[in-house]
Each structure stands twice: as C-alpha cells, then as structure tokens.
Amino acid sequence: MATLGVIADDLTGATDIAITLTTAGFRTTVVLGDEGTVGTIPVPDGTDAVVVALKSRTVPVDEAVKVSLDALAALRRAGCERFYVKYCSTFDSTPRGNIGPVCEAVLDALDEPLTVVAPAFPANGRTVYRGHLFVGDDPLDESPMRHHPLTPMTDSSLPRLLAPQVSGGSDEVALVPWPVVDRGVDAVRTALEQARAAGARFVVVDALNEADLDTLARASEHLSVLTGGSALAAGLRGPRTSGPRAISLPDGPRVVLSGSASRATQGQVRHALAHGDGHRLLPSELRADFDGEVSRIVGRALEGGSAPFVVYATAAPEHVVDTADAPLMEEALALVAKRLVGAGVRSLLVAGGETSGAVVRSLGVGPLALGPEVDPGVAWMLAERGDDVLHLMLKSGNFGAEDLFVRAWKAGR
Incomplete structure (x- = not known):
C-alpha cells in the first residue's frame, strides 16, 4: 500500500518528482488527474508513492484548489498518510496563486498547522538565499521567468510572493535563513518549531545545495505535509534500494x-x-x-x-x-x-x-x-x-x- 501521496500541478512536474522519489527508494507510480475529478487511483501492487499529475498551475484559483483537494482525497483513500505538494522550482504563480491557496487548502483539509516551502533545485541552478529564489546567477525576477507569458515572475522574494496568496498574509509566512540551515538538522527543527509558535504556517527555507535540502528533509520528518520542487524529495528515505526500471528503446522514428x-x-x-x-x-x-x-x-x-x-x-x-x-x-x-x-x-x-x-x-x-x-x-x-x-x-x-x-x-x- 502506498504511504506517500504527491499532488503535482502539471505532468512534467509529476514525472520530475517521480524520478527523485524512485532514486530515493520509493517504488513510484504517476497517474493522471482526470480533468479535475480523481476517483479511485489505480495503484499497482508494491507501490510506495503515488504522484497525481494535475493541470492546475494556471487555472483559476478556485479550480486549482478543488482539483487538488480531489486528488488529496483520492490519495487518502489509496492509503497515503504523508503528502507532498509539488510545484515548479521557479515558483511559477500569479499574484493570487495557485501555490499558496493549494498548500493552504491541503493543510486545512488535514488539520495540519505547518509546512515548509522549498522550491530549490540546485542541480538545475535553482537556489534560495535569504528567501530570494535564484535561477543560476540571476534573481528570479531578472531571469527569463520575468517574461513568462502566463506567470511572469517580477519578484525574487518567496515570502513576498507567498504572503498575498495565503489568508493570514505575511503573519503566516516565516523564513529559515541559510546560516541556520548550515548549523544542521537540530537547528532547522528548532527554527520550524519557533515559527509555528509565532503563528506561521508556511516556512520558506534557504537551500544552496543538495546537502541543505537533505538537512531540511531530516528536520521536517515530523511534518505530514511538505511542499516544494522535486529536489527536496531526494532527502526522503524510501523502503527500497532498487532504482528505475531498465528499458530498451524500440527501433523506429x-x-x-x-x-x-x-x-x-x-x-x-x-x-x-x-x-x-x-x-x-x-x-x-x-x-x-x-x-x-x-x-x-x-x-x-x-x-x-x-x-x-x-x-x-x-x-x-x-x-x-x-x-x-x-x-x-x-x-x-x-x-x-x-x-x-x-x-x-x-x-x-x-x-x-x-x-x-x-x-x-x-x-x-x-x-x-x-x-x-x-x-x-x-x-x-x-x-x-x-x-x-x-x-x-x-x-x-x-x-x-x-x-x-x-x-x-x-x-x-
């Protein structure tokens, strides 16, 4: 029975995190959300993680929330007990969402008080420092994402981007800066608990490399909901040692x-x-x-x-x-x-x-x-x-x- 359920806002994002989870030791299956209605998820025997691929990144906020909650309900019916909201490592969103509203709706549905916000993907040049998201050497708002036709990103500050998207505004958004992350798992776990005590529900965490994300994954083991790009999932520990299936591409065009x-x-x-x-x-x-x-x-x-x-x-x-x-x-x-x-x-x-x-x-x-x-x-x-x-x-x-x-x-x- 699957124990980890992932809600991804598009199909390539779903395959991206499925790769990471498979490498981390989870036997992973990707299924499509059926035009906003996810009923019973077909889960092959031996599956450890299920990734539901939606088409929710740029749809209206209410629709994104609905299809995400439908996916969450289907994952719970499939036996999943821990959940991951996967979005793009460039935090693709509009001023209203859909990242913040979806994450908030998932927390509310599960009655969970806190989650982390971790879009960093260092292997592809996405890093977070002092809450600012970088694409290579450039802040997000100076990268090609500034001119994205659907989700132009005109600010690099994740706390500033997220605050208007959640009901509590900036009061619900906290930051764990890199010097804290660099001190290790216990320091990050303490920072998360302090943020929760101060009323935060969404904690942006800096990450400059894979080791930082591994630190965060270990520090957040007690959380039932994680959110981020796919790279954070590399720090999770699956039950298997087997990796991806070998393939032999067929001949043809x-x-x-x-x-x-x-x-x-x-x-x-x-x-x-x-x-x-x-x-x-x-x-x-x-x-x-x-x-x-x-x-x-x-x-x-x-x-x-x-x-x-x-x-x-x-x-x-x-x-x-x-x-x-x-x-x-x-x-x-x-x-x-x-x-x-x-x-x-x-x-x-x-x-x-x-x-x-x-x-x-x-x-x-x-x-x-x-x-x-x-x-x-x-x-x-x-x-x-x-x-x-x-x-x-x-x-x-x-x-x-x-x-x-x-x-x-x-x-x-």
Missing part, C-alpha cells in the same frame, strides 16, 4: 513534440534541427487545414530514421505565438502523437508541461513507471496502453542540456 516556449527548449530544438529535421507548427496553417497539416507532419515524421524529427512551436523568441493559440497547438501535437502511435511508433519525446498532458491524455495511457534518468529531472517512462507499452520522455520546458533531443535516444540502447 525518433520524434520530438515540442510545445514549450522556454529558452532552454528553444535551444534544444535548434540543436536537434542542426542534427536532423523538423516542422514548425504555425497557427495560421492549422486553422486553414488542421487535419491536412497534421497528416503532412505525421507522414514526414514516419519517414525519419536515426536522426530526430522535431515538431515544434518555437525555436527562437520571435516564434512565440499568442497565448490564445496555445490550445490549438496542443491539440495538434496531441493528434500527431496519437496518429504516430497508431502507425506503430512506440517512443516519443515531449517537451512542455501542457503539451505533455495533452499528449498523454490523447494516448489514453495508464499509470506511468520510471525508466532511466537522462538529465536532472528528465527520464524515459514506461506507459501502459492496454496490452501495449509506450516509451515516453515528458520534459519540463526549462530542463535538460542543449543536446538532450539528440542524446536522449541513446539512453536505452
């Missing part, structure tokens, strides 16, 4: 479906195009002949060989489309995936959280199991589809080295 507009993914697209071929999606062409355009893309992709074929929305900043066209692009990429699988393709690399969710839902796959990690937070996954198995890599837009789209296909060969 190497197709990448990219709906992400992040700079990291744009660089990956350009690198892959220099080593293979591809097709850029244009909203105007999709509106003019949607089915015909999808058919042309599928035909070209099926002709591919050992080089990647990339179906992409953007490869440069000037390619970024109006956000109103995003659903059209996701629909097209999802249909391309469905037709490719129908034609026999059994491995796909998908870039972007919204795109990954659209593709996986169109394929109608069951629970996802972890394969080998290729880059921090990026791994191949095994997806059940009836009696068939698909190999999927579902990549967050900001993750992965520049050569990922070329190198990924070598991981399982």
Whole structure:
C-alpha cells in the first residue's frame, strides 16, 4: 500500500518528482488527474508513492484548489498518510496563486498547522538565499521567468510572493535563513518549531545545495505535509534500494513534440534541427487545414530514421505565438502523437508541461513507471496502453542540456 501521496500541478512536474522519489527508494507510480475529478487511483501492487499529475498551475484559483483537494482525497483513500505538494522550482504563480491557496487548502483539509516551502533545485541552478529564489546567477525576477507569458515572475522574494496568496498574509509566512540551515538538522527543527509558535504556517527555507535540502528533509520528518520542487524529495528515505526500471528503446522514428516556449527548449530544438529535421507548427496553417497539416507532419515524421524529427512551436523568441493559440497547438501535437502511435511508433519525446498532458491524455495511457534518468529531472517512462507499452520522455520546458533531443535516444540502447 502506498504511504506517500504527491499532488503535482502539471505532468512534467509529476514525472520530475517521480524520478527523485524512485532514486530515493520509493517504488513510484504517476497517474493522471482526470480533468479535475480523481476517483479511485489505480495503484499497482508494491507501490510506495503515488504522484497525481494535475493541470492546475494556471487555472483559476478556485479550480486549482478543488482539483487538488480531489486528488488529496483520492490519495487518502489509496492509503497515503504523508503528502507532498509539488510545484515548479521557479515558483511559477500569479499574484493570487495557485501555490499558496493549494498548500493552504491541503493543510486545512488535514488539520495540519505547518509546512515548509522549498522550491530549490540546485542541480538545475535553482537556489534560495535569504528567501530570494535564484535561477543560476540571476534573481528570479531578472531571469527569463520575468517574461513568462502566463506567470511572469517580477519578484525574487518567496515570502513576498507567498504572503498575498495565503489568508493570514505575511503573519503566516516565516523564513529559515541559510546560516541556520548550515548549523544542521537540530537547528532547522528548532527554527520550524519557533515559527509555528509565532503563528506561521508556511516556512520558506534557504537551500544552496543538495546537502541543505537533505538537512531540511531530516528536520521536517515530523511534518505530514511538505511542499516544494522535486529536489527536496531526494532527502526522503524510501523502503527500497532498487532504482528505475531498465528499458530498451524500440527501433523506429525518433520524434520530438515540442510545445514549450522556454529558452532552454528553444535551444534544444535548434540543436536537434542542426542534427536532423523538423516542422514548425504555425497557427495560421492549422486553422486553414488542421487535419491536412497534421497528416503532412505525421507522414514526414514516419519517414525519419536515426536522426530526430522535431515538431515544434518555437525555436527562437520571435516564434512565440499568442497565448490564445496555445490550445490549438496542443491539440495538434496531441493528434500527431496519437496518429504516430497508431502507425506503430512506440517512443516519443515531449517537451512542455501542457503539451505533455495533452499528449498523454490523447494516448489514453495508464499509470506511468520510471525508466532511466537522462538529465536532472528528465527520464524515459514506461506507459501502459492496454496490452501495449509506450516509451515516453515528458520534459519540463526549462530542463535538460542543449543536446538532450539528440542524446536522449541513446539512453536505452
């Protein structure tokens, strides 16, 4: 029976933390939240942790809270006793949420007084110092996240970002600064208890490296609810020593479906195009002949060989489309995936959280199991589809080295 339940605000975030939990000794399963209604979660025998992948990062606050509470209830029915609210390591949110309202709703539902706020992911350059979130060498508000089309991040201070999102405002938000973290587990545990006694419910904790996150994980073992990016989960201790499942990628076209507009993914697209071929999606062409355009893309992709074929929305900043066209692009990429699988393709690399969710839902796959990690937070996954198995890599837009789209296909060969 699973004992740890995770509520993730998108699919690539769910796979990201599933990788971490698997490495930490948890046999982990990823399941999709079904359009906001999670009933009975299909939990394979021997599962230690269940990650529910929602699509709640940018939906209205009330909807995000509802689907998160639905997921929480389903996880409790599945036997989970400890919970983790997973959000992006760049704390993607609007002034109203959805991070604060969801975390507060989970605490209230469980009648828990306190949780930690820990988005740091040092392996990918996300660190927290004096409560300020950094992306590489830049404060969050000076990074490319400042210009995100849906959740522009114009402040690097996590306490300032979080305070307007929770009912008690700044009175409920505390900070454990790095000098305290550096003193070790007992110092952090004492700081957490002091914050609780002072009325805080949300404690931002600095972290500059993995050792800091391990300290925090040990200091917060008594908490029933954790919140953060995926890296904090590396400090949890699962019951097993086995890691991800070995895979052998099937032969066939190497197709990448990219709906992400992040700079990291744009660089990956350009690198892959220099080593293979591809097709850029244009909203105007999709509106003019949607089915015909999808058919042309599928035909070209099926002709591919050992080089990647990339179906992409953007490869440069000037390619970024109006956000109103995003659903059209996701629909097209999802249909391309469905037709490719129908034609026999059994491995796909998908870039972007919204795109990954659209593709996986169109394929109608069951629970996802972890394969080998290729880059921090990026791994191949095994997806059940009836009696068939698909190999999927579902990549967050900001993750992965520049050569990922070329190198990924070598991981399982």
